[in-house]
Amino acid sequence: MKPTAAAATPQLLRRVNAQSVLGFIRNTESATGTELMNHTGLTRASVIAVCEDLIRRGWIRELDARGEDQPAGPRKGRPARRFEFNAKAGFVLGIDIGAATTTAAVADLRGTVVGRSSEGFRAADIPAAERIDVVDRACRGALAAAGTGPGSVLAVGAGIAAPVDRDGKVLVTQHFWSLFDVGLRAALQDLHGWTVLLENDANLAALGERWRGSGAGVDDLVVLLAGERLGAGVMESGRLLHGRGGAAGEMGYLDLVAGVGSSDGIASLARQWSAAAGGPAAGGPASARRVFEDAAAGDPAALAILDRIADRMARVIATVASFINPEQVVLGGAVADSAQALLPGITARLPRLTATPPRVTVSPLGDSIVTVGAVRHALDYVEANALELELSLSAGPRL
Template structure:
């Protein structure tokens, strides 16, 4: 217990002398000396001045936490890529690596590619696989975080009812934590992004994949069996109301201004009821916007539907959860779509909320989810660091 207290103190404030550690922890000098010797033997503490660690009694010795005594790995399994971040024990990224995966890849191939990418990233970090103390993995779908099983996932083929933790534990040989990608996006945003000063946050994945990570008072809201934040009602709303009425007209006017052509009247394609093969909500918004600006009527109607439904979901979350901040993330949340969504959100929440949330685009790009996975792996390791070593 004493060693753990000294270790936590050095992790938060390094370097420190034995006397300073004693003042900060309330431990006696002999106790601090003994703890530092144990931690040094385990490789978790190094002399800050380059001297060797010797028996107690030497004055003015200063020590620092050895952040490279081990590593954690954050893995984001996307639809068409795997993103990996290798971090030291201070949470500083050492290597970031992304590799493509075909969307149609089988379970076996996707797991094999995750393994190759993770091991290659660890190798590039100059570390041995055995020095990895834990990995956390972000996956689309509804996740049972206790068992590490993907309960349901409509986004990836063959990904539902899948014991992802067991597969990756066998493939990697590390302790593995599993969570939903949008949830870990919220964790990454709170840790390294725009939400560092707020505990009430919705992280909204926009573009190639869709979902929401919800934080209230700094804690993730997972819901029953991990289903909170699944935006399945986007299509239901599309069928019900976004194709007509004042929101459709406002969206059409917004899109006409964005793409530089067309009228403020909703396009015929966006007015008809959606059918099989129509717009799926996991879209590359950049490609759709570019195509619409190039004159594609189909892309223009897709953009209308996307903005209308997305603004409706944002307004619903704003009024239901009352977060102080909504962050759009996932790489496709272009700044060019941020202003239209702000305007539409303001329109929908006008006279319905006393304090609407701020809406911002993440500045962490695609890496936000893998960074959230790093934070989750660190949370697991930090409370067990002495046990690991």
């Protein structure tokens, strides 16, 4: 009979307190023992013990006494030991795997992106092995640009345009993705020993937007990712919603429900919009910005198109507002550039459609929205498991 719960031993205290110290020091430039005492509620003795533990494990470093740029602090008294988070103790990879291209970003443990690389797929229906190879090439390129190597990667976040459940398993549906993506996870694990965290791209967009986009600090946030398709990433109370099979926010069928006919529904809206904005789906850049330029110039036909799109978007947002009641909805993805023109039309319609209209904004992250979120996802994993992860210590970045 195996225990259902692990016993709490004194070591747990150290883990909890170390996480507390590490969590604080990660978000500050550097900290003295006294500062850590004040913020964690621990006594000095415990703080020092924890710090020495963290130094031994490589997560923080002690600065030379009285270095150069010490912040003000008290001028009198024995000088304090200063500790700083070792942001270069390892790196994370954030990957955006699209239909046509894939982008990998390398970030240090504070989330600063230090390398980036993109690769295109030869065709849409290439075999799984080739697709994995292209993704791997993008990863290696990004690592090289960062001046480090595969050995320094502590976790990998990867976004795909398919439902992914809480355990990182891809929902098997009509998407051809399903077949090759489970392969990706295992492949990168086998190739480099990486821990790969698969997620839905819209979900990662939500993480990214809350971290470094226009949803900073918003706990109840929905990101509508409109690009190759329309998907929603939903955060409630600061947590991502997955649902049973990870299909929360999958609105492919929604036009049958919310629209008056499928030709005017949500799925086609994404295509229309993408085409109008010059996205990769259809239409091409020919019909591209002209709609928006014409609309800006006052052309009635172009304005009518924008109006219809705004109406559809407002209905989608109102529906999500009814079920989720988010504080804010962010429009992101390939069409974010053109979304600004839609905002007035959308916000004007919302009060008539829902009792709880959310704030609507446009993502400032551009087409890096998914990679930023993927980096955040990987960092979340690293931060949650910091004390279980082994840092291969070395001077400087490893190759």
